[in-house]
Amino acid sequence: MLHQIPVALVLYGLGGWSWVVWGVLVRVAACFTMHWYIAHVAHTDGPQDWSVDDAAIQGYNAPWLAIPTVGESWHSNHHAFPASARHGLYKGQIDIGYNFIQLLALLGLAKNIKLPENLPSREGLTAESARAKEAARNF
Template identity: 55%
Template sequence: MPSVATQTLSTERMISGPTSSATDGDVIWVPSKSIWTCSLTLIALVFGPATFGWDAFALFVVTTAVTICAGHSVGMHRLLIHRSFQTSKAVEYILVYLGTLVGMAGPFGMIHAHDIRDWAQRQHECHPLHAHRRWFLADAWWQMHCAVKLRQPPTFVIEKVVREDQFYQFIERTWMAQQLPWAALFFFVGGWSWLVWGIAVRVSVSLTGHWLIGHFAHRRGHQGWSVDNVAVQGYNLPAFGLVTFGEAFHGNHHAFPQSARLGLERGQIDLGWTLIQGLMVLGLAKEVKLPENTQPRDGLRRVAGEEAYVPRTCLQTCKGCPISAGRT
């Protein structure tokens, strides 16, 4: 029987100091982020309807699915940030590059944005921006155009193997410009309609969708598990599991952050996990982390009255383990 994997949380890149505070900070406007988001959204709104065609729409659907599923969900989130599985460097580069094409940030920026939020949400209290506590439109402005500048932040240290990787350094410097070769290709093949729908509509919809899921998944929804003594809980949004490729099962992710599988309960379709399973069949993914072979989070407990995930071959059989305690 395999041994339980050592828990390595993404928050280990965020090193708390004696005065580190997740609440003391100001929300500041980030011009580059705001201009990027506004420009692409404006182009999509103005020129999207005028250039609509079913071929352009099909391009939008396919490229959005590939970049969000293989790139953002599997490459950036589950692989680069959480190291939920291992793969070859070539496959890792391809997946993370596809994640860069989503248009949120480069690899270092994505790691920092995720980890500072994750660190803040694990504290007893955190800034409202990191908790998505503002009302709908105010939160949209904060999340897509601003950032919180903490006065006493934790020290952020990316692991050396990633920090010194020349490929990651290159796409971090050029992540916005990575859209240009594809823009040229789409224009050459399909004209203005392919350019608008393959770049502007795709990126703006991806950015807006990412915020929407984050907004609601930290406020309400299905919750099979809760984590004690933290500022923010995660919730599942089952209706959006399919179109987010599993990322909408955020309550599961808060419960088991290292797990490569996010859709843990019956009926929760997780196409990101399906892709990882495909990589496993091809011998391209190994050392896959699941709730069965990772340490449970401190303070994890089952929510009364909810049907929570219980691994079929759970290795956590020690007394007091919240997974074992959740068996029915």
């Protein structure tokens, strides 16, 4: 977490200790809490587009958490294609994290972005929904 020190120094210079508290401590605490929460919710129950044979834990989608988790809530898709930069695979699946990666690519700061369509096929992957079965033809 040493990378927070330069951020804290800049925030302190701009606004003092209150900026450090909100810009570092509260932000990091909120991010960790959301990460733990989505890990619990997305491994418990919900809609599922994909299942992975012999996986100890399956991933489920939590659409209502798409915005605060920046797209990580499309966890069924993430379990199906863990190396993919895009988690929101279908129309209406908000994936702000992937949108940011697209911006980085546009600026020339990201290359060789991994997506389901350019990843090697995966054994033991079962399409569970109609849209996943349709997409499986392209992946």
